[in-house]
Amino acid sequence: MSGPDLLVLHALRCVGTAGLERVAATTGLSESDVESELIDLAAAGLVTRFAEFGVWSLTETGRTADAERITAELESAGARPAVTEAFDGFLVLNPELLDLCTAWQLRSVDGVMIANDHSDSSYDARVLDRFADFHGRATVVCAQLSSALPRFGRYRIRLAEALGRAGSGELEHVADSTASYHAVWAELHEDLLVSLGIPR
Structure with a gap:
C-alpha cells in the first residue's frame, strides 16, 4: 500500500505544479498532512516550492524517484x-x-x-x-x-x-x-x- 509520501510525490507527478488544496484533493489527505509530506520531500530534494505562487513541483530527481517507486509498487503487488x-x-x-x-x-x-x-x-x-x-x-x-x-x-x-x-x-x-x-x-x-x- 502506498505511504503518504509516495501518494503526495505521485500526485505532483500526475497533476504537475499544484498547491496544497489540489494535492489534498488528489490524495485524500488533509492539507496539513500534505504540507508536512511536501516539506520532507523538499528536504530530500524531490520537490521544490515556488513561494511566490504558493505551489509545489517535482524536481528531476523527484520524477526519477517517483518512476522507480511506482514501478516497484506495481511489481511487488503483482x-x-x-x-x-x-x-x-x-x-x-x-x-x-x-x-x-x-x-x-x-x-x-x-x-x-x-x-x-x-x-x-x-x-x-x-x-x-x-x-x-x-x-x-x-x-x-x-x-x-x-x-x-x-x-x-x-x-x-x-x-x-x-x-x-x-x-x-x-x-x-x-x-x-x-x-x-x-x-x-x-x-x-x-x-x-x-x-x-x-x-x-
Whole structure:
C-alpha cells in the first residue's frame, strides 16, 4: 500500500505544479498532512516550492524517484497484468469522454458549431445524461484498478463527486476546473501511463 509520501510525490507527478488544496484533493489527505509530506520531500530534494505562487513541483530527481517507486509498487503487488487490462478498458472509453467534453463545450445551431453558453438547460441535461451513462462504464475500469492497487480508488470517488456537483448545477465540474470530471480523467490517464512506464 502506498505511504503518504509516495501518494503526495505521485500526485505532483500526475497533476504537475499544484498547491496544497489540489494535492489534498488528489490524495485524500488533509492539507496539513500534505504540507508536512511536501516539506520532507523538499528536504530530500524531490520537490521544490515556488513561494511566490504558493505551489509545489517535482524536481528531476523527484520524477526519477517517483518512476522507480511506482514501478516497484506495481511489481511487488503483482498488479501489472490487472492494471494493463484496465488501461485497455480506459483506452476504449477515452475517445468517448473527449467527445462528451466537446459536446459540453460546443453545440450545433443551424449546422454551425458555436460555444455552449449553457443557456439551453435541456441541451445540458442531455449531455449530462450521456456523462452519467459513461460514468457507469468508467466505474468498472476504476474498480478494476483499485482492486489491483488501492491508491487508484481515489479516482472513482473524485469522478463521482465531479459528476454529482455538475448535476447539482456546478457546471464547471464537467470540464472547466481542476476538480472537473475531465481534469480527474486526465490525471488518471497520466497516472496509468506513468504506472505502466508508457511514454506519451
